[in-house]
Amino acid sequence: MRGVKGIQRLLVSWAIGLMAGVLGGLIGVGGGVLMVPLMVELMKVRQHHAHGTSLVAIVFTGLSGAVAYALQGSVDWLAAVFLASSAVLTAKWGARWTTRLSEWQLKRAFGAFLLFVAAMLLIKSSLPTVAFTMTGRVLVLLLTGGLTGFLAGMMGVGGGLLMVPAMVLLAGEPQHTAQGTSLVVMVPTAFAGAWEHWRLKHVEVPLLPGLGAGVLVGASLGAHIAHALPEPSLRFLFAMFVAFMGWRFLRARPTSELSQTIQR
Numbered sequence: 001m002r003g004v005k006g007i008q009r010l011l012v013s014w015a016i017g018l019m020a021g022v023l024g025g026l027i028g029v030g031g032g033v034l035m036v037p038l039m040v041e042l043m044k045v046r047q048h049h050a051h052g053t054s055l056v057a058i059v060f061t062g063l064s065g066a067v068a069y070a071l072q073g074s075v076d077w078l079a080a081v082f083l084a085s086s087a088v089l090t091a092k093w094g095a096r097w098t099t100r101l102s103e104w105q106l107k108r109a110f111g112a113f114l115l116f117v118a119a120m121l122l123i124k125s126s127l128p129t130v131a132f133t134m135t136g137r138v139l140v141l142l143l144t145g146g147l148t149g150f151l152a153g154m155m156g157v158g159g160g161l162l163m164v165p166a167m168v169l170l171a172g173e174p175q176h177t178a179q180g181t182s183l184v185v186m187v188p189t190a191f192a193g194a195w196e197h198w199r200l201k202h203v204e205v206p207l208l209p210g211l212g213a214g215v216l217v218g219a220s221l222g223a224h225i226a227h228a229l230p231e232p233s234l235r236f237l238f239a240m241f242v243a244f245m246g247w248r249f250l251r252a253r254p255t256s257e258l259s260q261t262i263q264r
Helices: 002-027 032-042 047-071 077-097 104-122 134-155 160-169 175-199 205-226 231-250 256-263
Strands: none
Touching (some): 002 047, 002 160, 002 175, 002 205, 047 134, 047 205, 077 175, 104 160, 160 231, 175 205
16 A cells, blocks of 8 residues: 555656646746645645755756757856856755745735736836846846845745846846756756755655656756747746736735734
8 A cells, every 4th residue: 555655656746847847948947836835735745845845856957957948059158157156155045044934925025026027028028128237237147146046945946937037127138048047047056955955854855756757857848848939929928927926926825823823
């Protein structure tokens, strides 16, 4: 009976990883926005453990997707260096903060920000061109990387929801290049956050083989589908996903335990 349950968990974790990988490769995100809630709901993984386990899997999402985008020439390696240099530093801080903060208030603020970002992406062609000096562009990338790393470590996501719009709207990157660069940056960022979660014992090791195998296949498949789409269509698809996630984050509510504490 235990063997049957073990196979079922392996298949479910593989399916979760596959879906997250396709999403990651298609729009340049880590897939944690799918993996975390699915692990919690379907596999009854504790919230903090779902975040840590998701970050380990996102390392594989980034690797697989980044290779596929790089083969198409859709990676800005210099931008990736600046983003990763600050993201790696803040990812471990975000992971530590999971033990100190409730998430619902941060999720609401993040949700409102994502809705704003989605609107900006949809009207990008009507916006005036932002012309940064080289120094200004580097500062934008460093700040974006720092914020991305913190949120990635805290919420168990890859950070593409922030990196891709920042590169498109502020750094002038094409959509495909922004997504490929985002996947490259996710590798060291997710690794830094995952390592901290590992130290905190927030990683469900038995789920990693299934999740890892799923995301490796899915991310490569998603990246190939992305390159078959024209840039405006891909940007629209990304904006719709960002808007959907913003709406979900905006609806975050306190847990029952937190609600009782507030009422007291």
